[in-house]
Every structure is written in C-alpha cells, then in structure tokens.
Amino acid sequence: MTTQTSAHTVMQRCDILGGFSEEPDCLTRPFASRAMRQANEAVAGWMRAAGMTVQQDKLGNLIGRYEAHSIGTKTLLLGSHLDTVRNAGKYDGPLGVMVALACIERLHACQQRLPFAIEVLGFADEEGLRYQRAYLGSKAVTGTFDREMLGLIDAKGITMAEAIRAFGGDPDSLPSARWQPDELLGYCEVHIEQGPVLEALDLAVGVVSAIAGQNRISVCFTGEAGHTGTVPMALRRDALCAAAEFVLSVEALARSVPGLVATVGQMAVQPGVSNVIAAQVTLSLDVRHRDDTQREQACRQLEGRAHAIGLTRSVALNWQRLQGRRVVACAPQLSGLLAQAIQETAHPLHTLPSGAGHDAAILADLTEVAMLFVRCRGGISHHPAEAVSTEDVEVAITVLERFLHLLCEREGHP
Numbered sequence: 001m002t003t004q005t006s007a008h009t010v011m012q013r014c015d016i017l018g019g020f021s022e023e024p025d026c027l028t029r030p031f032a033s034r035a036m037r038q039a040n041e042a043v044a045g046w047m048r049a050a051g052m053t054v055q056q057d058k059l060g061n062l063i064g065r066y067e068a069h070s071i072g073t074k075t076l077l078l079g080s081h082l083d084t085v086r087n088a089g090k091y092d093g094p095l096g097v098m099v100a101l102a103c104i105e106r107l108h109a110c111q112q113r114l115p116f117a118i119e120v121l122g123f124a125d126e127e128g129l130r131y132q133r134a135y136l137g138s139k140a141v142t143g144t145f146d147r148e149m150l151g152l153i154d155a156k157g158i159t160m161a162e163a164i165r166a167f168g169g170d171p172d173s174l175p176s177a178r179w180q181p182d183e184l185l186g187y188c189e190v191h192i193e194q195g196p197v198l199e200a201l202d203l204a205v206g207v208v209s210a211i212a213g214q215n216r217i218s219v220c221f222t223g224e225a226g227h228t229g230t231v232p233m234a235l236r237r238d239a240l241c242a243a244a245e246f247v248l249s250v251e252a253l254a255r256s257v258p259g260l261v262a263t264v265g266q267m268a269v270q271p272g273v274s275n276v277i278a279a280q281v282t283l284s285l286d287v288r289h290r291d292d293t294q295r296e297q298a299c300r301q302l303e304g305r306a307h308a309i310g311l312t313r314s315v316a317l318n319w320q321r322l323q324g325r326r327v328v329a330c331a332p333q334l335s336g337l338l339a340q341a342i343q344e345t346a347h348p349l350h351t352l353p354s355g356a357g358h359d360a361a362i363l364a365d366l367t368e369v370a371m372l373f374v375r376c377r378g379g380i381s382h383h384p385a386e387a388v389s390t391e392d393v394e395v396a397i398t399v400l401e402r403f404l405h406l407l408c409e410r411e412g413h414p
C-alpha cells in the first residue's frame with residue numbers, strides 16, 4: 001500500500017462522510033444526530049478492518065484502539081471530530097480522523113505493532129452546533145464535562161441528556177475521565193489550517209505552536225415593541241438599534257487592538273416583524289486573542305460598551321459568558337517530533353499559531369498535545385468550498401507515520 005493509495009482512500013472516505021447529513025442539500029452533522037450515527041457506523045467499520053477494537057463511549061465519541069506489541073504500555077491518542085457546522089465542508093474534523101486511521105491501516109497491513117497502543121478518537125461534538133456549547137466530546141474524554149449542560153435544550157426542545165441517551169450513551173456516568181495522565185504519551189491532531197498562511201507560503205503542512213484563547217458570550221438587549229407608525233422616534237426603546245450600535249463597536253475595538261478578532265455572527269430579532277419595533281435582540285459574540293490578558297480586557301471593554309449603549313437607549317442588557325478558553329501552548333517535545341518528522345520527510349518546516357479552537361485545546365487539560373495543519377484551498381473552512389489536495393493529504397500521512405516512528409525510537413523500540 002503506497003502513501004498515495006492511502007491518501008486517495010482518505011479523500012474517498014471524506015467524500016462518503018460528507019454524504020451523512022441532516023439536510024438534503026448541504027452537509028450539516030450535529031451532535032447525536034442520525035447523520036452522526038451513520039458517520040460513526042462507517043468509521044467503526046473502517047477501524048475494525050484496520051485491526052482496531054471499537055467502542056462508542058458514554059457521550060457518543062467513537063474510539064478505535066490498536067494494541068501495542070506488549071501489554072501494560074502507554075497509549076498515544078490521535079484523532080479529531082466527526083461533527084460539523086451547518087452547511088459545512090467535508091474536511092474540517094473528519095480529515096484528522098481519516099489520516100490517523102490511514103496510518104493504523106498501514107501498520108496493520110504489515111502486521112506491525114508499536115511499543116505503545118494507539119487510540120483514534122472521533123469526537124462526537126466539537127463545533128457546538130446543536131447545543132451552542134463546543135467541545136462536548138473532548139470534555140467527556142478529559143473528565144471536564146460540566147453536568148449542568150445536560151439540561152440544555154436544542155431547537156426542538158430535546159435536552160442534551162435525552163439526546164445522549166437516544167444516541168446510545170449514558171449521561172449519568174459522564175464526568176469520570178477514562179485516563180490518568182501517566183497512562184498517555186500525548187494527543188496529536190491533524191486538521192485543516194482554516195486559514196491562508198500555508199497556501200501563501202506554498203507549504204503542504206505546518207506545526208501548530210499554540211491554540212488561541214476564545215470567549216463565547218451571549219448578549220441580549222431588551223427594549224419595547226411598538227407600532228412602527230405610531231411610536232415617535234424619541235420615545236422608542238429599539239433593541240435592534242442598540243444591537244446594531246454594539247455590533248459596530250465590536251468591530252471598531254477589534255480593529256484597534258493588534259491581534260484581536262471579535263465577531264458577531266448570529267442575531268435573533270423578536271418579534272421580527274417589519275412593522276413592529278424590535279423588542280428583543282439576542283446576539284452571539286466571539287472574542288479571540290493569542291494573549292489571555294488582552295482577550296479578557298477586550299471582553300470587559302465590550303461589556304462596558306454594551307452597558308453604556310443600553311443606558312443611553314433605555315434598553316436592558318443581559319451579558320452571559322457561555323464559554324472561555326485560555327490560550328493553549330502545544331507541547332514542545334511532541335511538537336518537536338512533528339517538526340523533525342516534517343524535516344526528515346524533506347518538507348520545509350513552518351510553525352504557526354491556530355486562531356481556531358480545536359479538540360487539542362481541551363485534551364491539553366489531560367495530556368501533552370501537538371497539532372499538524374494541512375493546507376486548505378483559499379484558507380476557506382466552515383463552507384462547502386472547503387478543499388484539500390490529495391498530494392497534501394499524502395504529505396500529512398507521511399509526516400504522521402514518521403512521527404509515530406520517532407515516538408517509537410523515543411519510547412525505546414527494540
């Protein structure tokens with residue numbers, strides 16, 4: 001089996017997984033959905049064929065285990081997520097699982113066992129599409145899952161606990177982590193870059209230095225509904241005007257602080273009628289920076305700005321912090337092995353930070369993490385136009401394979 005053949009298989013499998021969707025005309029695969037079940041079943045079949053034992057954990061994560069040549073050894077975790085955003089591309093998430101699986105397949109084909117076990121994880125939720133909370137899968141694996149989330153409801157009124165049960169999981173026994181840190185060698189994730197840097201440098205892959213911190217905040221402005229023809233402008237408490245002013249403040253602040261990115265990507269207007277003044281607007285706020293202090297400072301400034309807008313307009317404000325993640329540095333030793341693998345396979349080495357969040361950021365609570373980015377066309381992601389080349393996937397397989405080899409040497413392969 002050549003690496004080229006393996007790369008073609010990875011591309012075909014990403015195509016197959018891209019067909020498992022909750023929507024007929026685009027790819028949308030939320031947590032614990034029918035489409036996710038189809039994806040897990042397909043990947044489980046490929047894992048078994050590659051000599052792995054397969055289980056679905058209590059949250060719904062898919063776990064394939066490839067045993068070491070002897071018992072009582074440590075375990076290396078590989079993988080990424082199998083859920084998607086709405087109207088997604090085929091590679092964000094699944095590519096990392098498929099590249100890891102390809103490496104196991106290649107070991108299995110020559111009956112090779114390593115001095116450590118490998119588990120390939122297909123996380124059931126990273127994007128947070130269904131419950132507006134990201135990283136459910138990796139949080140379950142690391143034992144940092146917040147049980148209060150089980151009561152959250154989705155758009156159809158189904159609680160997270162019900163969804164997990166319907167998917168074959170067990171919400172009652174979630175919080176316990178499976179692993180002790182000393183049983184693990186680390187976690188290595190292959191992922192599309194989701195940005196334009198590697199393409200601009202004409203590089204197939206790059207090593208991630210750190211994963212940017214991120215805050216997700218729900219901002220709600222509540223004013224008063226009224227007839228658009230009868231309520232004079234001076235007497236209005238228009239929630240949408242307050243929200244609009246806030247959105248532009250977010251942009252203005254982010255433009256003025258180097259390295260800060262802040263986005264309002266979602267807005268719900270109530271009652272949402274053309275001849276009624278908006279009574280309530282709920283919007284999402286996403287704030288990221290490579291520096292934790294700068295990120296927190298920006299959030300405080302924006303909260304102050306939202307309060308000021310509310311006061312001026314007699315509109316009430318509800319500021320709810322949904323999620324906050326610190327900057328996560330990738331582990332120097334494990335990343336060093338990835339870097340060495342890139343150089344030994346005759347590719348130029350480039351190290352870059354990740355502006356997007358990843359499962360690796362959560363796994364860092366449990367073990368050392370490293371990430372390999374793969375170039376994606378135009379830096380586009382979270383969109384059907386997301387694309388990677390078979391040649392770049394082949395490089396990713398070659399590098400991950402070399403990485404496993406270097407880890408074997410480090411762990412004292414005979």
Ligand SMILES: [Zn+2]
Pocket residue numbers: 081092093126191358
């Ligand atoms: Zn992803």
